[in-house]
Amino acid sequence: MAKITLYGSLRTPFTEKVRRGLLYKRLPFELCEPTSVEDYQRWNPKSGMLPILYIEDDGHEERIEDSTEILYALDERFPDPPLLSTDPTVAGQQRQLARWSDESFLWYYLKYRRMVGEGDMVLPVASDAPRTAPEEDEPPSGALRRFAAWLRAGGTWERPITGLQREIGMRLDDLVNFLGARPYFYSEQLSVADLCVYSMLFTLRNGSIPGADRLVAVRPSLVAFMLRVEEATPELADPADAAS
Numbered sequence: 001m002a003k004i005t006l007y008g009s010l011r012t013p014f015t016e017k018v019r020r021g022l023l024y025k026r027l028p029f030e031l032c033e034p035t036s037v038e039d040y041q042r043w044n045p046k047s048g049m050l051p052i053l054y055i056e057d058d059g060h061e062e063r064i065e066d067s068t069e070i071l072y073a074l075d076e077r078f079p080d081p082p083l084l085s086t087d088p089t090v091a092g093q094q095r096q097l098a099r100w101s102d103e104s105f106l107w108y109y110l111k112y113r114r115m116v117g118e119g120d121m122v123l124p125v126a127s128d129a130p131r132t133a134p135e136e137d138e139p140p141s142g143a144l145r146r147f148a149a150w151l152r153a154g155g156t157w158e159r160p161i162t163g164l165q166r167e168i169g170m171r172l173d174d175l176v177n178f179l180g181a182r183p184y185f186y187s188e189q190l191s192v193a194d195l196c197v198y199s200m201l202f203t204l205r206n207g208s209i210p211g212a213d214r215l216v217a218v219r220p221s222l223v224a225f226m227l228r229v230e231e232a233t234p235e236l237a238d239p240a241d242a243a244s
């Protein structure tokens with residue numbers, strides 16, 4: 001049996017996505033969360049990015065990075081249950097939605113960070129680890145700040161955060177439409193698309209962007225979808241539950 005270790009912070013959608021993928025496939029694994037910025041480079045010397053998955057089998061170690069790529073690699077290696085439909089048209093839709101979800105929600109998150117003046121990502125580490133406070137710039141004058149806000153809002157007086165929430169709400173409506181009456185996106189079975197969408201909704205629900213938790217909560221079909229994914233990916237209470 002392969003030894004699987006997932007390195008990454010559970011505060012990010014990317015690690016949560018892979019964790020759920022492993023649970024769905026009932027694969028036992030160890031989770032190691034970073035406690036310092038150095039852990040990123042140590043666990044992934046190639047790019048310094050987490051999550052990364054190590055699979056050790058018969059003395060051979062494979063390292064896979066990028067959460068969605070990890071899911072595809074897991075699916076090739078442990079195909080049951082599959083993470084893509086056997087129908088190539090549906091599989092194409094699932095791949096496309098996975099990509100759309102990864103890109104669009106990250107884009108909104110980065111937009112929010114820029115909006116609050118924290119453009120550079122602070123690497124997530126376990127909450128008890130020491131953090132360095134970002135250096136504070138001189139605050140701009142009142143008139144300049146108002147003008148910058150007006151520009152950010154596309155020449156309207158809508159507060160930037162309200163505009164962002166409105167845009168995220170529209171993306172969530174897109175998801176409601178894509179899902180329709182099916183239990184999962186484009187299929188009766190869970191796929192890579194569902195794990196990608198779930199992880200983004202999970203992060204929105206956890207307050208990564210102010211007000212986004214409510215945007216999810218007021219869309220019952222997305223709330224029910226999240227519950228369905230959680231039920232399909234229960235924790236491995238005991239190694240005996242795991243696939244052999």
Ligand SMILES: N[C@@H](CCC(=O)N[C@@H](CS)C(=O)NCC(=O)O)C(=O)O
Binds near residue numbers: 012066
């Ligand atoms: N596309 C990657 C994104 C992962 C990612 O952005 N990880 C961030 C933490 S949230 C990271 O490791 N950043 C390290 C760095 O930028 O040096 C994935 O899906 O895994």
